[in-house]
Amino acid sequence: MNLHLKVWRQAGPDTQGRLVDYEAQNIHTDMSFLEMLDVVNEDLIKKGEDPIAFDSDCREGICGTCGCVVNGVPHGPDRGTTVCQLHMRRFKDGDTIVIEPWRARAFPILKDLVVDRTALDKIISAGGYTSINVGAAPDGNAILVPKEASDEAMNFAACIGCGACVAACKNASAALFTSAKVSHLALLPQGQVERDLRVVAMVETMDAAGFGACSNEGECEAVCPKGIKIEGIARMNREYLRASVVPRPMPQGAFAG
Amino acid sequence: MSRRPGFLSSSVGTKILIAITGLLLFGFLIGHLVGNLQLLAGDGGKAFNIYAYRLERLHYLLYAIELGLIAIFLLHIFKAVSNYLGNQHARPQAYAVKKPAGHTSQKSLASTSMILSGLTVFVFVVLHVRMFKYTPAEMLPTGEGTEMRNVYQLVVDAFQNPWIVGFYVLAVSLLGLHLSHGLASAMQSLGANAPGWTTRAWATGRVIAVVLAAGFAALPLYMFFAF
Amino acid sequence: MALDSKIPGGPIADKWDRHKFESKLVSPANRRKFTVIVVGTGLAGGAASAALGELGYNVKTFCIHDSPRRAHSIAAQGGINAAKNYRNDGDSVERLFYDTVKGGDYRAREANVYRLAQVSVDIIDQCVAQGVPFAREYGGLLDNRSFGGAQVSRTFYARGQTGQQLLIGAYQSMMRQVEAGTVELFPQREMLDLVVIDGKARGIITRNLVTGEIEKHWGDAVCLGTGGYGTAYYLSTNAVNSNVTAAWRCHKRGAYFANPCFTQIHPTCIPVSGDHQSKLTLMSESLRNDGRVWVPKKHADTRKPDQIPEDERDYYLERRYPSFGNLVPRDVASRAAKAVCDEGRGVGETGLAVYLDFGDSIRRLGEDTIRARYGNLFDMYEKITDENPYKMPMRIFPAVHYTMGGLWVDYNLMSTVPGLHVLGEANFSDHGANRLGASALMQGLADGYFVLPYTLAHYLASTPLPKVTTDHPAFAEAAAGTQDRINRILAVKGDRTPREIHRELGKLLWNKVGMGRTAEGLQEALARIPAMREEFWARVAVPGDANNVNKNLEYAGRVADYLEFAELLARDALERRESCGGHFREEFQTAEGEAQRDDEQFMHAAAWEFHGVGTTPTRHVEPLQFEHVKPSQRSYK
């Protein structure tokens, strides 16, 4: 099949970008969306033109590297799917497809569809861990963890950090991403000791990175390739409230900075 | 009580504050509606006028309550507006094409127009207070040797004007719209949401919003058609 | 140079403890005076960065991704082994050791494998404490499953996303050190050269993949955890940015490359659908627990699978290997699939696939049970192929998956370049000629968390390391060489894309250096690779500049390295005149078509020394001794 593409081209972080028209020809329905872009790029390279820059790595929906907005929806029309797992059989011959990068102040565009998502790493480094040094751990079965808690923690830990939640949110909020880590650790006994410090530090870092606030619309959950639920955001809010009002000593810890 | 005095200034804190003030205003609305339903008592406005009179007799307590309400209202508006402006900042360049994601999303007309519906309600409230609280009314004996305002008549008279009725119905519809996202959203902001509850919370919020708006809309419509 | 594996003396069970005791230490106050470069943030590099940072070293960590959390380890599905014996089913350090040595077809170093089995138990504890949500039983204990035909249940898992969860655990620990200031992170950097000063690894040259800048970084030691070279074959289950570049450039600077011909072909992948395909997707090995593999008995049978009656199906694994059946090791299962397809009994449009049928299990256990066990894999299969595996058998075919070969390292994980340590899939050490399922994650984390912190300290404490800066001429020389190579690629301005050339190389390797290798085919590959290399340098097309994001330029550089490396791969396969593990030479097989080892001549690791592109490298050998696990013909009958 043949498709008309309108792809965002932007040479660098500080240059003006625009949508450019391309024709994608002889596209096979078994191709993935990125393989379709590969085909377009092969043509561009042969013509001596700069190919469309986009990021990808695993191409099986787990690394979170890929991501672009396809016809107005991050990762495209399929539910629970990254754009590398989106297949061209989803489209019809002659369709027009508009392809844009994630757009958010916190995610500056580096080139074309490639954005800088370091802000998400900053949120994790603010507190998304347990402070445990190698060698100091007790036996894995020393602390029992209810299966339900572990399963629910896994639901949140499944986040791949792709940033689609930010891209979908009208406020470019990273609440779903942040809450996924807060929830993952808050649900496990191992995460209890630092839960107050963690949520506060992560929320503050999220704000400082330039993400907007959550408006509870849930667009994020709808586009999340891993189906992370906005109940996680409720949990983050709860954790935050608890950390802020329940009277207990608030030590100045590693998270405090 | 807080061990982190500034906690309400973060994005999450802001939402918590908007939620708390919003829910307080919602509480007021319920009280207001229950009181106003006395307009339908069919006693020529007696019960309603006495209700209004009793409220006025609270004097300083009433002032305090009113001031509190104003403060809550303004705080709600101020936080929401500044939050809205801040959010505009988070995406400097808009998408050329952007569509609602569908699926589980709760995005709706209501959720996308919170600021507009909210500000319209604000304008309405100002006019509404002016119209009924600060308009001179005929004085009636209370039967206890004092006099009270015939607010009932004011209401009846006002709602003979189709423009006013139309404006009222529009405003309370917007209020309903605002609440249809706001109620569940407030619960979510306060962390009162658990796995499996999101859809139910939103549905419940919408039902309550519709009932409340219908209740408020019923009054002007009734007055317009009954008299 | 003779290869000294530095295996400590004493009984095998005490070697590691004794070695740790005898190793020199760096005192806490001195650690921050040492700068350690870690390249790669997969399980190996991520774990090493975290562990070294916690100890107080000054760590500089590099990766090609925009975030360290995206390393290829994230894709591992099945699980991680550990000799915990939580199941009371007879597992032990000895048994894991024994299984790994045997599974590796007696081409791994016993002492390394023993150590791996020993520290495996600590890995699980560490990960649990980090909050890795391993699967649990209702009683709250950790769950285990049997994986890849192991006869004990020693595999720990987190749904079908074990690699992801372990990597996120390591990443989080590392990010904690970033916050603490001990680890400095350099994402979007590709290591393009190793800087060797006075015979020691003292720094690296990187390209900033955003600005294109060529950067110099110095350190007191360099630790490489840059993963395997499976993408040499173009199509593999590896992530598309996986590369041999870092390891290869170290090889060119003097690090020997060991056993490159030991590549693992995984039997259960989704078959290739066309030339456009950019990568192959693995269907977890665990599927073979409940799926039965078959092909039609008739040649070129074009009937739909459900129209082929039971007695016209050949459940060839169950037939050939009655005791292990569908659970034979990967190399055996892959070769058996190739054999039936070579006979013309393959299925699907291309004839390059076999069925993996869940019909029986669904009838026996019910669709819900199968869904609970494999739901996410079935969904993934359906997404890619548009076929419902609950109704129709899956079609699967082997694909390149893992590389046992890698830079040669001694017991201390140090390469032949002093100071250059190599961890994880990038080294050659622990899996011999074939890796068992769920053992790569174990090795990566073992190397990073538990081995390197000790052996590196010993190196730093016992080696004179005069201060160097990036002003040293060696840095200028390496940076200029790197820049020159990039300029040369850009200057070709030819008419062939790097992808086309890579695809061609991949096809050649798959056909000649793939599942079945012959002297003739290998000779042919050796003749054709230099020609392809020439073609690359004459015709490659890389538009754009070097001073911004240029994915095609990055890719071209990697393909150029593969074109050099492929020759070594083929040569190693040619020189190893035996079949063992993942290396199957058709000339060397038993009467039943099984791999025929030649322990007399080839019970060794082959480590290659580089002398220049196109110049024949020198083959060094490290003889292997098997004192504890007596070599025998592997039998899964």
Ligand SMILES: Cc1cc2nc3c(=O)[nH]c(=O)nc-3n(C[C@H](O)[C@H](O)[C@H](O)COP(=O)(O)OP(=O)(O)OC[C@H]3O[C@@H](n4cnc5c(N)ncnc54)[C@H](O)[C@@H]3O)c2cc1C
């Ligand atoms: C689909 C799949 C499933 C698997 N399932 C399992 C399983 O169930 N159990 C199991 O035990 N094993 C499994 N494996 C194998 C296992 O995942 C890998 O062997 C292991 O994760 C490798 O880890 P690593 O740290 O050595 O390297 P990687 O995770 O590959 O990390 C390499 C790192 O190096 C960086 N890098 C690479 N090149 C450069 C360069 N030139 N400059 C700078 N940085 C560079 C990358 O950015 C990355 O951070 C699986 C593998 C695949 C492909």
Ligand code: FES
């Ligand atoms: S490329 Fe890894 S998720 Fe798409």
